[in-house]
Amino acid sequence: AQSVSQHNHHVILSEAASLELGCNYSYGGTVNLFWYVQYPGQHLQLLLKYFSGDPLVKGIKGFEAEFIKSKFSFNLRKPSVQWSDTAEYFCAVTGSNDYKLSFGAGTTVTVRA
């Protein structure tokens, strides 16, 4: 069975600081990887995704993530956060053929102005 582990439960940063959220997955096959974001009071939205190709993917709002197959990792990064990045971030994985989307527990990011 597939599983996703997110390293941090709650991260607190100041504006302009850099952000990196860890994500490791367990799956016995080819995967598709995602980061979703949930802003306060809003629904889950896709931040970025990796299916194949360049392991460094760029998403919306300046976020990027790097797929490292040997480490089963898909860490999310942003070089300079803004107050509006305060949200909950979820890493998710599907098998490339089954589309069963499994989520990590999420990381709450609080950015202080």
Place this chain on the structure above:
Amino acid sequence: EAGVAQSPRYKIIEKRQSVAFWCNPISGHATLYWYQQILGQGPKLLIQFQNNGVVDDSQLPKDRFSAERLKGVDSTLKIQPAKLEDSAVYLCASGGQGAAEAFFGQGTRLTVV
């Protein structure tokens, strides 16, 4: 493009009562998911439909939960009877045929007292 619609947004019921949630996916999306998100945790997949057939319901507590997707469009999720531990946000998501990306609705927040 209209998003995934869910209703109601909020529901409070007493334990042992029954409750139903409704989801209208994005038009043309073949895949429909129901997730349960308990406070502080990531979404947990309850059931996945492909058109009107069940693809995965391995984590659905079938003694009390049921779901259907008549005509491969709208879906309802029912809990009967509800327990205190069912208090959670119930998320519906949909995805296009062969696409791994899922689009989420706002969710229904259920409180069982």
